[in-house]
Amino acid sequence: MIKDMDQRLSKKDERELQRHRAQFRSKVKIISWTFVIIAVVLVVTWTIASQPKISESEIVSRSGFHWHPELTIYVKGEKLEIPENIGIGTVHQPIHTHDDSDQGIVHMEFQGLVRNQDITLGQFFKNWGKDIRSFGVNMKMTINGEENTEYEKYIMGDRDKIELRYE
Numbered sequence: 001m002i003k004d005m006d007q008r009l010s011k012k013d014e015r016e017l018q019r020h021r022a023q024f025r026s027k028v029k030i031i032s033w034t035f036v037i038i039a040v041v042l043v044v045t046w047t048i049a050s051q052p053k054i055s056e057s058e059i060v061s062r063s064g065f066h067w068h069p070e071l072t073i074y075v076k077g078e079k080l081e082i083p084e085n086i087g088i089g090t091v092h093q094p095i096h097t098h099d100d101s102d103q104g105i106v107h108m109e110f111q112g113l114v115r116n117q118d119i120t121l122g123q124f125f126k127n128w129g130k131d132i133r134s135f136g137v138n139m140k141m142t143i144n145g146e147e148n149t150e151y152e153k154y155i156m157g158d159r160d161k162i163e164l165r166y167e
Contacts, residue, residue, distance in 0.1 A: 060114045060155075067108040067158035071124070074165045075135045082106075087127035095124050108156065121162065122152025136166035 009017065073080040082104060087096030094110045095118075106124055117123070125132045132152045133139070141148050142163045148154060156162065 054113075054115060058115045058117070060116060060119060061110065062113055064111040064114060065108070065158075066110075067119075067156070069106050069108070069156045069158065069160040069162055070104040071106050071121075071162045072104045072164070073135065074163070076167065080135070083128075086124075093127045095119070095127055106156070108158075116155050119156050120152060121150075121154040121156055124156070125152060132164075135164075139164055139166045141165075 071082060073082065082097060082101045084097050084099045084101045086101070087093030088098075095106065095108050097105070098107060108119060110118065122132060125134075139151075141151055141154070142161075143154065144161050154162070
């Protein structure tokens with residue numbers, strides 16, 4: 001029946017009908033894209049707004065850094081060799097070791113925002129897959145020669161000399 005109606009339309013009416021259909025399709029596209037853009041803006045705004053606020057005192061760097069603290073571990077008086085490639089695998093952790101780990105060098109290679117909690121000694125042990133008490137509970141820690149009891153909460157710094165002794 002519609003086909004019969006189309007056949008009865010004059011050429012002028014047919015062109016007018018096609019023009020209206022094209023305008024309708026154009027309006028539908030504009031409305032659809034408007035909804036997509038609004039949805040994207042809302043998602044981005046919600047994501048940014050829902051991020052937890054970080055206090056300035058928690059921020060170590062906003063642009064990353066490359067630091068090298070040294071870690072030495074003694075278990076019952078014997079020096080423990082720290083394995084190479086801790087934190088390097090499918091996911092490359094910012095705190096890791098290389099083939100110079102026999103010298104106790106821990107690599108801290110961060111990009112962007114770095115918080116205190118990102119650079120703790122506990123984070124290194126987590127990347128290693130060990131608890132800081134894996135080698136014993138009776139331990140002593142010195143940082144640059146001075147006793148320290150922060151253990152896994154200790155925030156590592158560049159060129160720190162960290163020594164753990166387990167008895």
